[in-house]
Amino acid sequence: MFRRILIANRGEIALRIVRTAREMGIECIAVFSEPDARALHTRMAHVAVPLGGRLPADTYLRIDKILDAARRFGAEAVHPGYGFLSENAKFARAVRDAGLVWIGPPPEAIEAMGDKVRSRRAMQKAGVRVVPGSLDSVEDAAAAKKEAAEIGYPIALKAAAGGGGKGIRVVRDAAQIASAFRTASGEAASAFGDGRLYLERFLESPRHVEIQVLFDRHGNGVHLGERECSIQRRHQKLLEECPSVVFDAATRERIGAVALQAARAVGYENAGTVELLHSKDEFFFLEMNTRLQVEHPVTEMVTGRDLVREQIRIAAGEELGFAQADVEWRGHAIEVRLNAEDPANGFLPSTGVVGNLRLPGGPGIRLDLGLYRGMEVGVDYDPLLAKLVAWAETRDLAIARMIRALQELDVGGVRTSAPAALAVLEDPRFRRGEFDTHFLETIDLSARHGGEDETVAAAAVIWRHRLAGRRALGTSPASQSSWLARSRAEGPRP
């Protein structure tokens, strides 16, 4: 087993990896940008190396700086987390060329699945169904318009090199295509360095489900069941659960086999996720994410297996050590992503300093976080602050537990997605399992309030009164400046 690994990431996922590595007796090297000098992952690692710079392009995306840190501090392996360089085959190769172990799939598998156009081809060849659409990327808006007329509206424009909901636009008629092409392509170019787009039929009332797979180097592969990820805003997941209400044991076995087949087709190794669209009892291949997923904790809670531990063991060359028949699913888990954004205002990013923090706890609650009091939330990084996970024996109990935990939670100083998650969990349709990827759009998040306006109004007024009182006392700027003024009046001493 490795003695020391480098974690090429930040935020909650970097800390998540540090935690498991520490439990395995492995030392962790964190890397950090200037704004992350006080971050939790910087503090909790054994060694922290400054990357010098602020923007991702100068820090967490700099292969040379990260490999230099790995060399200088004696890393034996590199874990990329998710996002940043995690699905960058060039980085995976550079890690291997530097004589280090890449904790992830082979670069060839990343390439085969990372290019959405290529992966759709590969899946069709392997006999896995894909959503109707263009197999090749389209040149420009005019070409997209022509292709769209053949596929039929509504269509989705998607980044060929994409993932994570970036570079995606839904177009309902030909008039919108030019503007959608421009923003999606621009977004794709800045996020992935590749502005190519392809088209896909936009399925009505689809559900987004995915299968977790694990492959070791010795040809053993298992799936760990599904995750339901249909609760999304702007094509980015907000709330995930395991199991999905549309899966029974037979479906899990059938779709699990499809996912294993898809992964085998590209020579997969380590942890990966096959994403599928479910529409009218049919499943279509969407994409394969060749990395750890943000929402992996729900699978961990239900299967009782630590996916980061499995990733590290597999990368170290160990055998999986368990078979498909050994995988069991117990109870139900829900994850809520706490993003710095304002649900009442179209989920626009929210920035500020986290001045106040009240974290939930108690039975069945897990919190994977990068959040701390005094943290500055800016616009340079992904808005994910923390992931709240609730486990219970049944779905109903898990929902009740998550609502309870969200009521305990308070993140002050920035707006978070928590109220939106609460609205979803309290909705009777969600409780009945009747929802698709458009569900969140059907809830009016601006109109919600708890019905305690009188108490809130009275408390806010008293709070303001106390605030004014405190400012009038010793700590106010006025008293400080009078002291300064007097010392200045006395003048410099000879």
Added chain:
Amino acid sequence: VKYFVTVNGREHEVLLSERAGTLEVEVDGKPLDLRYEEVDELGQVVVLRDGRSYALSIEGDEARAAVTLAGHFHDVRLEDERERAAHAAERATDRASGDVLGVMPGVVVAILVKKGDAVEAGQPLLILSAMKMQNEIAAPASGTVADLHVVAGQAVAVGARLVTLTDS
């Protein structure tokens, strides 16, 4: 002292008076039996009202506070009578000008119009990038681009003036 408190868009009148060192509070003319305790100076507050306990978090400043209660977020705007009069005057001038203001912090990726262009309502004016997402900022109404206040590559804050439109 009388305050005008807007909670999630609904206005309430709150009367706060100090009598023999005790604060008394009335909301919309109704006296409340309310006990207020601050847990810390960071904004954790306990309110006891008619025997019920409310664990609130309050952050912000004199004009605007974010109040969280049992997971529910409340956008609270606070004004005393003097501030209310001043704000009413400001709002009147704002309406007269056609400034398109930044609704989120971000970086201007591209400007899609130039000075003097006629634009239609809903037409994209510029692209703003924030947290890796690109967003088109559209014209709220038809008009002519009178002025551009930002350039590509510039970082902008919430409420920053981006574009001025005039009626065509």
